[in-house]
Amino acid sequence: MRVLLTGGAGFIGSNLSEELIERGYKVIIYDNYDEYYQGKKFNLKNLAKRRECTIIEGDILDYEKTLEAMKKTDIVIHLAAQPGVRYSTRNPEKTFKVNVLGTLNVLKAAKKSSVKKVVFASSSSVYGNPEYTPIDEKHPTNPISIYGISKLAAEKICLIYHRMEKLPVVILRYHTVYGPRQRPDMAIHKWTKQILDNKPVTVYGDGRQIRDFTYVSDVVDATIKAMEKEGIEGETFNIGSGKPIEIIEVIKLLAEIIGKEVKIKYEEPKPGDVKCTHAEILKAKRKLNYNPKTPLREGLTNFVEWYKLYGSNYYTRYQ
């Protein structure tokens, strides 16, 4: 079985590609090494040596190239995106182009290539501020950021392709993923850098925001399960840890793991940031046999170890 991963050079994509190869799949990575942050070729260092892995540099906005790349694939995992809630406020056009038009191209090419399944990486951002918690998949979708709107639009296009074109699509709503290779614009990566550099940790708001941090290997496992499971086409699943925590507690835990005192610098909350993410994961547990395993302390320890080894290969261009 050949699996094509759009965005396979990124944080989740490179971790997922390695695990797919471990489980006996052939992998095609399709990625344009977008300039949002550096370090993506470094993510592929080990994968580039594997004969089970083909790497194609290409843009999902280039339909013909995307179609060409998909010719010999059975399954598509669509991860390529312009991520970043805050970035999307300043760059709505790029966010929409890549996340909406790019997704349309991927679906069109997947249909034309008769792929057996498309797994789409969506986000908890589609919910906006919760009306109740835990948030199940039936919760209203009222995104409060351009990024969230773009992901919701992409989800809707996936569902149209499923209903009208009979393309088998599964939607996964990932919740704040962390772990080795986490993007440098994400909170845990930035906090770790600030603590290790003996700088105060910047918190936007009062630090009481709640997040459902999900370890990357649990997300990888859920994605492979969704890819392999039959009879779930057209369905949407929350992929979270189901164990929400206030961000201030995560910062304290991170400082304890690193072994340093932490000072907090509070700043105004950023527009687009939701107050709480808290996934109801019963559906994924029941239908995918998803069972997130990594406790926060263990996941953070793994991240800090990775950061100390490789973190300097990454830098944040956008705050």
Ligand SMILES: NC(=O)c1ccc[n+]([C@@H]2O[C@H](COP(=O)([O-])OP(=O)(O)OC[C@H]3O[C@@H](n4cnc5c(N)ncnc54)[C@H](O)[C@@H]3O)[C@@H](O)[C@H]2O)c1
């Ligand atoms: N990391 C999270 O916490 C999280 C949470 C919810 C959803 N997601 C979604 O999961 C997916 C992967 O996220 P990530 O954190 O690994 O991000 P990432 O930025 O590390 O990975 C995305 C990859 O897509 C590539 N890409 C961007 N534009 C492209 C284009 N036009 N053509 C081809 N490739 C392109 C990038 O070069 C990058 O390698 C994204 O769709 C993201 O929206 C992530």
